[in-house]
Amino acid sequence: MVRRIAKHLVRKGMFVESLECPNAEFSGRRFLVQSDETVRAILATSAAYALVNPQKSTVDIDLATDTAPPARAAEERKHTLETVAQSARSLRNSFDTVRSGELEIGALSPVADEISARIDAAPDVFLKVTRLKTKDEGTYVHSLTVGALMMRLARLLGHGDDAVRELGVAGLLHDVGKLMIPNTVLNKSGRLDSDEKRLIRGHPELGYRLLKEQGNVSDLVLDICRYHHEMLDGSGYPLGLKADKLSPEIRIATICDVFEALTSTRPYKRPWTTREALNWMFDRGHMFDKKLVIRLGSIFA
Secondary structure, three states: OOEEEEHHHOOOOOEEEEEOOOOOOOOOOOEEOOOHHHHHHHHOOOOOEEEEOHHHOOOOHHHHOOOOOHHHHHHHHHHHHHHHHHHHHHHHHHHHHHHHOOOOHHHHHHHHHHHHHHHHHOHHHHHHHHOOOOOOOHHHHHHHHHHHHHHHHHHHOOOOHHHHHHHHHHHHHOOHHHHHOOHHHHOOOOOOOHHHHHHHHOHHHHHHHHHHHHOOOOHHHHHHHHHOOOOOEOOOOOOOOEHHHOOHHHHHHHHHHHHHHHHOOEOOEOOOOHHHHHHHHHOOOOOOOHHHHHHHHHOOO
């Protein structure tokens, strides 16, 4: 009997009867998945589910579905926890080198690859794990999550591997300007006063200047660091840019950053559900690219 499974659970060795998307988007039907490239192509489609034939598959379907044994689910969570912890340490080290002007931008590519693999394997598990961050690691795990979401969304949109990795690095570094803001302000549980708000709103420009001084950071990474709080209607900061000045990459960064912030526990608010966050952004099409919000939602379908 054919099984219907979430597409992010498709693995090499599974026999796919079809994907629930238009033929024009993915024409493959009735085939054995034999490469990571094919898995990535499936993940990049708009399909939420794949129809898999267990009898023709060369792997045990139960081990990769939502009905997997508890031990397998626990293993997935443990692997994700370890990856996030190690990646957060690596990112903290990279942030520290920014202060001294010695950032090795290439050192962040492996971090991007690791978190990309984790969110591709199990988006829901990845999001749940990153919501467990403490105050001390908040900025780092937030940046890891934003980078992972940006890469996942970029793959869905058909970006190539190099472009996806660069977006991941941009996500990792987008909040580096918060290095210059006191933790007492970043972690304040009460309402911010006017001076504190000014400090917070200055972090994109501070980060941009820090990265610009490194001399080895791409224009794309610089732009995302500087403009990830800009909105389509010009209501964002620091420059109040409008839609015609905001590239698709900046729009990707914006919705991933806002989504992660809304769904995380912060000192001043409860975490929103995935659906609440997506609906809130979709209802504000004057601020966020609605098409990208829809594609972001498909990650968790």
